[in-house]
Amino acid sequence: MLCTDDVKRRLHFAARFESEKNMPQSTTELLGPDGPHLLEHRCETIDQSRLHLPGPDFLERVVCGTDRNQRVINQLARLFGHGRLGGTGYVSILPVDQGIEHSAGASFAPNPDYFDPENIVRLAIEGGCNAVASTLGVLGAVSRKYAHRIPFVVKINHNELLSYPNSYDQVMFGSVERAFDMGAGAVGATIYFGSPESRRQLVEVAEAFEHAHELGMATVLWCYLRNPAFKTDQDYHTSADLTGQANHLGVTLQADIIKQKLPTNNGGFNAIQFGKTSPLVYDELTTDHPIDLCRYQVANCYMGRAGLINSGGASSGASDLAEAVKTAVVNKRAGGTGLISGRKAFQRPMLEGVELLHRIQDVYLDKAISIA
Incomplete structure (x- = not known):
C-alpha cells in the first residue's frame, strides 16, 4: 500500500506532466x-592548467597535503x-539561514512548510545535496534524527534586522562546541569585508575556524562585501576584483x-579609488566574460585549493x-566547486x-560541460 506522501508525489508529477x-x-x-556564449567559451586569461580542479581525487591530490x-x-x-x-569533487549545498536576516516571514511565507526545520533538512536529503547549511536552532531542533x-x-554568526534602526553586522549566535555536540560536519560563518566591523568579525571567525579544525570540523566562509562606498557608478559589491580579494x-x-556571489562586473578597486591593485588584473587576468570573471574568483582561492561555491541568489519566480x-555552468566552467x-x-x-536542485546538479554531472 502506498503511503500518503507517495500518493501525493505521484499525483503531483502526473499533474505537472501536461503543463511541462x-x-x-x-x-x-x-x-x-x-548557450553558445557560455558553453563554447575558451578562457585565455588564467589557463586551466594552473588550477587545482575539482575531481574524484581532489582530497588526496590537494587537501591531504595541508595541515588539516x-x-x-x-x-x-x-x-x-x-x-x-558524491565522488565527483563537486558539491551542492542547501543553505537556509535567511530567516534571521530577511525575517522568517519574508523567507518562509511563500511556502510556510519551511517554518518547520524538519522540512528544510528533508529538502536537502530528497534534493540529493551534499550538505544542508542552516542555523544552530534549525539544525539543533532535528539533529538527533538527521545529523547522521x-x-x-x-x-554560527548572523546579521539580524529586527533591531531598529537597522545596522549591518555579523554577530555570533552559537558556539563551535554546540555545533560539534550536535554532530555537525562543518561550521559556517560570514564576514562583511569592507564594513567598519569587518576586523572584529575577522578575529572572531578566525578563532572559531581554528577551534573547529581542532575539533575535526570543516569550515565554510561566506565572503561577502558590505560598504556603501562600494556603490558609485555601479554596484561593485559583486565586482570580480573586490570579491576576489575577499576570497583571498x-x-x-x-x-x-x-561561498561567494557570482561576479557581475569588474574594476571595483579603480572605481572606489581605494586599496591597491594592478593593471594586469584587468588587462591580462580578466575580461568581461562571466566565466573569466568567475575564474579570477577561483584564482584567489589559492588557484582552487579551497573550493569556490557560488550562491544561487534570490528567487525571481x-x-x-x-x-x-x-x-x-559559469561556476563549473570557471573551475569552481559547486553551487x-x-x-x-x-x-x-x-x-x-x-x-530545481537536481537540475543544478545535472550540470556538474554532465561531462560534456567541461572546464573553459
Whole structure:
C-alpha cells in the first residue's frame, strides 16, 4: 500500500506532466541565447592548467597535503562523498539561514512548510545535496534524527534586522562546541569585508575556524562585501576584483570552502579609488566574460585549493531554473566547486525545489560541460 506522501508525489508529477511538456528540458534550452556564449567559451586569461580542479581525487591530490588533521579530512570526505554529486569533487549545498536576516516571514511565507526545520533538512536529503547549511536552532531542533543522514553545516554568526534602526553586522549566535555536540560536519560563518566591523568579525571567525579544525570540523566562509562606498557608478559589491580579494582573505583564514556571489562586473578597486591593485588584473587576468570573471574568483582561492561555491541568489519566480543552471555552468566552467542555492529551492513546493536542485546538479554531472 502506498503511503500518503507517495500518493501525493505521484499525483503531483502526473499533474505537472501536461503543463511541462513544452518547457525547456536540456541545459542548452535553459541557457537560451546565452548557450553558445557560455558553453563554447575558451578562457585565455588564467589557463586551466594552473588550477587545482575539482575531481574524484581532489582530497588526496590537494587537501591531504595541508595541515588539516585527519578528522577534518574525514568530514570533508563525508561532505564530498554525499548526495547525487558524491565522488565527483563537486558539491551542492542547501543553505537556509535567511530567516534571521530577511525575517522568517519574508523567507518562509511563500511556502510556510519551511517554518518547520524538519522540512528544510528533508529538502536537502530528497534534493540529493551534499550538505544542508542552516542555523544552530534549525539544525539543533532535528539533529538527533538527521545529523547522521546528511552532513550539517552550522552557521554560527548572523546579521539580524529586527533591531531598529537597522545596522549591518555579523554577530555570533552559537558556539563551535554546540555545533560539534550536535554532530555537525562543518561550521559556517560570514564576514562583511569592507564594513567598519569587518576586523572584529575577522578575529572572531578566525578563532572559531581554528577551534573547529581542532575539533575535526570543516569550515565554510561566506565572503561577502558590505560598504556603501562600494556603490558609485555601479554596484561593485559583486565586482570580480573586490570579491576576489575577499576570497583571498577567506582562504587565509583557512576556510575549506568559500561561498561567494557570482561576479557581475569588474574594476571595483579603480572605481572606489581605494586599496591597491594592478593593471594586469584587468588587462591580462580578466575580461568581461562571466566565466573569466568567475575564474579570477577561483584564482584567489589559492588557484582552487579551497573550493569556490557560488550562491544561487534570490528567487525571481519563473526564471529561477534558468538562472540557477546558468550560474552552475559559469561556476563549473570557471573551475569552481559547486553551487549553494537556497531561496530558489525552498520558496516553492518541495517537489519543485527537489527538481530545481537536481537540475543544478545535472550540470556538474554532465561531462560534456567541461572546464573553459
